Amino acid sequence: MPSQPSVISPDLIPAELYPVINALCAVSIDVAAVIAKGPLGQSLGSQVGENTDGDAQKALDVLADEMFEGALREANVRWYASEEQETVLTLDPAGKYALAIDPLDGSSNIDVNVSIGTIFSVFDAKDEAEASFLRPAREQLTGGYILYGPSCCLVVTFGSGTQQYVLDPDTKQFVLVEKAMSVPATSKEFAINASNYRHWSKPVRTYIDECLAGKEGPRGKDFNMRWVGSLVAETHRILTRGGIFLYPRDGRPGYENGRLRMIYECAPIAFVIEQAQGGATDGETPILDLAADTLHGRTPLIFGSAEKVAAVAAHHELSE
Template identity: 50%
Template sequence: MGFSTLQDYLTDWTLEGRTRRQVSDTILALAEASMLLSEVAGRGALGGQLSRVVNNAGEFDEQKEIDLLANRMIVDALQSAPVAAIASEEAEEPIALKPDAPLLVATDPLDGSSNVEANVSYGTIFSILPRHPSSTGEAAFLRPGSHQLAAGFVLYGPQTVFVLTVGVGTHVFTLDREAKVYRMTARGLDVPSETAEYAINTSNARHWDEPIRIYIHDCENGANGPRGHDFNMRWTGSPVADIYRILTRGGIYLYPGDSRKGFQQGRIRLIYEASPLSWLIEQAGGHATTGRERILDVIPSTLHQRTPLICGSRNEVDRVMRIYSGHEFKSDHSPLFGRRGLFRALP
């Protein structure tokens, strides 16, 4: 067909050493699991009650049938890979596999499962780390995202795509359903530095902190405000779908912390969601931050730690960071259109 496969790409990449071969074997195991999950996702209701809630994991989190199914598929697939332990959103503690194996995997097996019933895209996120020399328990995973050896996600939609970085750019592989292989369809993604699209859940606007209010307020004012041009808002409720759109055509994704109980640090998990997504964005030329610091520099303190996540086109992400730092007020933020300006709406 003229498209190199995921295995071809990894074979070329692994020529330089044993660790790369081990990472490659793990990526291919995850790819196999994702193909099986893609078949399940493609059957929808014909495959059973995939969206049935089977457990409430905390005040805001529900486990659905497909969450647990995806988790089992990934754990089963990694049994044969050189992986010491898996940190999964669906497991309170790390799942031990081979204690002496050289790698760790952190994963959200099914990101966006609330969209299953609506037939909206959802996905699998993964991060591959070197095994900690003295532990395969929770402490082994408490390292910044800059330690990742590989990161990626699979998006299950009209197409199933496998988005991957091993530190040399971000690439897209599309599932050839007939041949049952992933074929490279985009190499070296480059997120545009400028954008006219933003993704945020505006139903939470009354709970945002002031920097996020200011940034979105300026976008909403469009050509009539200090930005001088119009913006479009896109929001699917599935981070992988929004991030994939941003990787392919630019944009900014914002899931900030807010004043609601349990949401002060946002809802995105740092280790197995924000860190891999941020590395993919950075490898494509974008930026990723909490608003105050680079995501990949944040050192986790707990396995399921949450974090604000603002990522995408670098000029927009940098603008948000300037607002957080206060520099935007001192430079080009317009008091005429600002929330503290002449036309500020009363709360």
């Protein structure tokens, strides 16, 4: 751990959680430096194995996981649940918190120099490891992400607004730049992996068909589309200029609940988005009212500008 604090302007960070956030920031400064070396450093994008979900594990997935696990041992974290680990690890038996992490989000973008990130979520630790995570997402104490993009930033909520901190490369510290982020209520942008169109359910197809119909369609305006392939980058764009993101369930084997994991990805992103006046649902229920039933369980995720999320939810209701 560096001698200087890794995140300054900490007045909005609850004192008890500061060591956790500070440790996450300290590691992310090192992760950002590793990423910035690109092909000058070690080969980060090569496949080194598979995780429990059968996803390809890249060298940087494993390295980032090891780096966060190591640093969080001294940050009052009792239970550590990682997308890259099969079971929950005990870090500090006396620790107060249970931390879930997607150490490296957007793995397919590692070797193409496109934005990637880290997503995290913290609960109070219970005596049982798994029970600390398999509970309503609304019980999170904090949730957020670090984006390794053209600039590196931390976006985080503690339940009273969503804040943004940016890493100053000169001082190597995260500095508060926005106290209360707000998702624009409406926008003309949607994000979905349209290559799966033929596998989608009727409500999702209907909604996207309406967007594609543009001015002449029922929504009466032209839309734009984006798909980065890194959830953190899509989230940051939507927090900044609005829009909607959809990773729905679809008809492919293994995609019955979509692709994204509840505790490592959907819950923290939903927390950040709701605290910025946006919406996040699985199509029927707000994500924050759901609980994962297994550690690596997935859920459909639809989030963004409140008005757009409501429109998709309405399609789901109509089709019931």
